[in-house]
Amino acid sequence: MTNAEQPLLSVAGVTVRFGGLVALSDVSLEVAPRTVVGVIGPNGAGKTTLFNVVCGFVRPKQGTLSWRGTTLRNHRPDQLANLGIARTLQGLGLFAGLSVLHNVMAGADRTAKSGLAASVLGSRGAARGERDLRAKAMTALATLGIADTAHRYPGELPYGVQKRAALARALAAEPELLLLDEPASGLSEQDMAELVTHLRTLREDMAIMLVEHHVDLVMRVCDRVVVLNFGEVIAEGDPAKVRNDPLVTEAYLGDPARERDSA
Amino acid sequence: MDRFLDLTLNGISSGAVYAALGLSLVIIYRATRVVNFAQPALALVAVYLAYAVNKATGNYWLAFAVALGAGVVMGAVVERVLIRPVQRKSELSAIIVTLGLLLVLQALVGMIWSNEPHAFPYAFDFRGRFSTNDAFAVGLVVVTASALLLLFKVTPIGLKMRASAFRPDVARLLGVRVGLMLTLGWALAAFVGSIAGMIATAPFLYPNVLDGVFVYALTAAVIGGLDNPIGTIIGGFVLGVGLSYVSGYLGPELVTMAALAILVVVLAVRPNGLFGTTIARRV
Structure with missing residues (x-):
């Protein structure tokens, strides 16, 4: 594999437990440079926990993280930030x-x-x-x-x-990987349209991981989508493939035909 | 009128000490929400080291530099070795550790240098209405406080220290080494505390020499709002002048009572101090 093809971030077999609760189970994914990877799933699926692992807030029980092919061991959040990983928070976290x-x-x-x-x-x-x-x-x-x-x-x-x-x-940190935790929540339609434009522009300079409940936004801007359910990856691929995956429909997106019948 | 002027100038000189020691408390409180009761003891050790150096070399300024350097080292070591391990559990644990450290250090200096008073020199001539020594003390505190405020307000390191104080979790996400910022905060605080110790101690040095000063410095910090450096500096000078009037017009025996009365009134009327901000706590 050449450097150009080497993933920026690799998550391999990551498992996180909080007491008896399995928040992530054997999760693996890769993020290539200048791609947008969406992470979707129902509430409690483990999306934010995955972000917490990537930015160093949570250390996994099993599995590894690699940055440009180098395994990261017990890295602190500030060390990961200085590698080039930046994150926004659901609660914004402004001072x-x-x-x-x-x-x-x-x-x-x-x-x-x-x-x-x-x-x-x-x-x-x-x-x-x-x-x-x-x-x-x-x-x-x-x-x-x-x-x-x-x-x-x-x-x-x-x-x-x-x-x-x-x-x-x-963005001011000039990251190579930007983690966006629900960037569209609470935004107006106009703000969301601007967000889509920004994400497409940013993609030219950095990789982006996106946790988001607005499925339309995810499908419009992401190159690949990872679907989590109960801490496990149940589907992964390009947006069209994920949208048509019956497991995803069952667990998260819902079945339009069934919703019509029950209405 | 002469008496009024004398008392005012005396108060400004004492206020400089309260402002400096108060500032050292505020620097730590802002960063960690811990009132560092060991601050006077750290300053005391620094001053005793200065005393030993001055006695051995006869060089007051070398002794002064040693006191400041010792303050920096002690502040950093105390944070790293004693405070950080317990602060992860609770702020109260850290406060209790500082109280314990106060007692241990005061006992230690008594064991090493005895509890008897030792003659300790002034930096400059202390005679006269507003002596050269008074001017030096006030000038040093004003310059040090200004430099620290500039450090906090306009330098990248100050920004990181403030970010670490507001939201350490978020600061870490931004690449800030929060632990290093806390160590630096304690080192700077102990540095300022050492300055306060050096200007407050003369003419006699003994293990409890800074106890009274600490009560007034804490009062100044509470007046200022505990998390407001400028408020604390103003509080220090106002308290110094106010207590000087109490001493001059009502009697020196009432000074401590007046300071405690001010402390109680401020806490009762404005618990966040005259210049402090309201702190919301999750319960």
Whole structure:
């Protein structure tokens, strides 16, 4: 396999248990560079747990994660972030006491060049680092059309704008793999249409994993879809194949004919 | 009028100490929600080390530098070795550890250097209405506090420290080494505490020399809101001047009572301090 074909992320045989509950069971999947992989499934299927494993919040009981062919062992979230994995959260996770600009600058920090000593001693390098972070953060905000909110606090902004700020923060890290946890929840139709446009643009620079309940959105933007149910992968493939999979219909998408009959 | 001016200037000088020690409490409280009761003991050890260096070399400024360096090292070690293992369990455990550390360190310095007072030098001439030493103390605290505020507000490391304090889980997702930020916070706090110790101790050094100062510093921090550095610095100076008036006009025996009365009133009327923010807790 050449480097160009090598997956960015490989999840192999991952199992996670919380006490007696099996949250993920022998889950395997791969994410290639510059592809969008959707993860769908009913509530409690293990989607967020899978994200938690990939970003280092949860360590699996069994199985491995590999980044560009190198096995990751007991990596902390900050180490994974510094490899190039960024994530948005369902609850947004914006720092309420920091302005939108500072929130996004915190996201851009992994790209900062000035070190700890330079900052503490107030060197010129630290000042340059701060300017670079500011510029990157403003670029990310402008890309998502919310540069005018830079100096406001998250709590003052509508939910849709906060959501964009959270996405801007993830983008400012210049990730190679972006994990988006329900990016469309709570968005208006117009915001969702813009999200689709953004995702298609972002796909040119990075790989994206997407947990989302809006199946139409998933089918429109994803190259591949993984379906989880009770912690197991029940289907995987391109959107058309997954949509027509009877197991998926049974577990998640529902059978339109049966729904008509029962109505 | 002369008396009023004297008391005001005296109060500003004392307030600098309360502001510095209060600031050291706030830095840690903001990051970890732990009131570090060991802060005066860490400062005390730093000052005793300075005393030993000064006695051995006769070089006050070398002793001063050793105290500040010792503060940084002790702050970092205490966070890493004593606080972090217990803080994962609960904030209360960490607070109890700091109380225990206070007692242990005070006993330890008494065992090493005895409980008898030792003469401890001022940095500069301390005679006069607002002496060179007073100006040095106030100037040092103002410069240090300004530098720290700039560090927090405008540098990438300050941003990471603030992010770690607000949401450590999210900060980790952004690549921040939260543990390192906490260690750095404790080191900076102990550094500021050492400055407070060095300017508060003269003319005599003994194991309980900073106890009273700590009560006033805690009062200053509570006035400021416990999580507000600027509020604490203002609180320190206001308290210093206020207690100086109490001492001068009502009698020095009432100073401690006045400080405690202010503490109780602030907690009763504005539990989050005059400059603090409301903290919502999940119950």
